[in-house]
Amino acid sequence: xxxxxxxxxxxxxxxxxxxxxxxxxxxxxxxxxxxxxxxxxxxxxxxxxxxxxxxxxxxxxxxxxxxxxxxxxxxxxxxxxxxxxxxxxxxxxxxxxxxxxxxxxxxxxxxxxxxxxxxx
Amino acid sequence: xxxxxxxxxxxxxxxxxxxxxxxxxxxxxxxxxxxxxxxxxxxxxxxxxxxxxxxxxxxxxxxxxxxxxxxxxxxxxxxxxxxxxxxxxxxxxxxxxxxxxxxxxxxxxxx
Numbered sequence: 039x040x041x042x043x044x045x046x047x048x049x050x051x052x053x054x055x056x057x058x059x060x061x062x063x064x065x066x067x068x069x070x071x072x073x074x075x076x077x078x079x080x081x082x083x084x085x086x087x088x089x090x091x092x093x094x095x096x097x098x099x100x101x102x103x104x105x106x107x108x109x110x111x112x113x114x115x116x117x118x119x120x121x122x123x124x125x126x127x128x129x130x131x132x133x134x135x136x137x138x139x140x141x142x143x144x145x146x147x148x149x150x151x152x153x154x155x156x157x158x
Numbered sequence: 159x160x161x162x163x164x165x166x167x168x169x170x171x172x173x174x175x176x177x178x179x180x181x182x183x184x185x186x187x188x189x190x191x192x193x194x195x196x197x198x199x200x201x202x203x204x205x206x207x208x209x210x211x212x213x214x215x216x217x218x219x220x221x222x223x224x225x226x227x228x229x230x231x232x233x234x235x236x237x238x239x240x241x242x243x244x245x246x247x248x249x250x251x252x253x254x255x256x257x258x259x260x261x262x263x264x265x266x267x268x269x
Contacts, residue, residue, distance in 0.1 A: 081263035082198060082247055096256045132203055142251035142258060144194035144209030151203055
């Protein structure tokens with residue numbers, strides 16, 4: 039069964055960047071990976087998707103210019119980097135893989151979440 | 159403001175049925191059958207409950223069902239159980255861009 043394993047918790051200062059990884063347990067590249075986050079007391083917020091095979095991306099307007107999603111096909115890992123961190127970026131970040139070869143397919147496999155804390 | 163409109167909260171008693179609506183437009187929900195529903199217990203990973211409007215992934219209880227009428231998709235949970243208490247989110251394909259539309263979420267309280 040496919041699993042997504044995310045990197046560990048991070049503590050960053052305002053203005054810094056964070057890079058979270060999401061590694062698939064088996065090679066199912068070609069399936070899109072989405073990133074969503076949940077800030078304390080808030081709902082889920084969709085950040086964007088990446089096609090791990092082509093490297094193609096689409097980001098939510100809110101994060102344009104601050105988020106970069108990349109992939110390393112040799113190690114079945116995708117990355118989400120968020121720059122110019124602010125305190126309201128404190129959240130749990132999740133990666134989720136679609137159940138098929140289209141970005142709009144439902145996400146049936148999820149990482150365990152990575153807590154990012156932004157604090158001075 | 160989310161592109162898909164969900165009620166902020168719904169509630170029900172154990173054993174009852176509830177329905178959560180998700181309203182979009184003809185360029186997303188109304189025009190295509192790519193609506194998904196997720197259950198989310200805060201602090202945990204989301205869980206796919208319904209995909210392509212009607213379909214349940216393997217392992218999801220048949221108490222969960224999806225439907226669509228016009229520009230509104232719905233998630234119905236029958237035989238409510240306390241463990242169903244969670245936040246529920248709908249998502250949809252849209253012809254207008256390659257974004258994925260997300261609803262703002264509905265908090266289900268099982269009284």
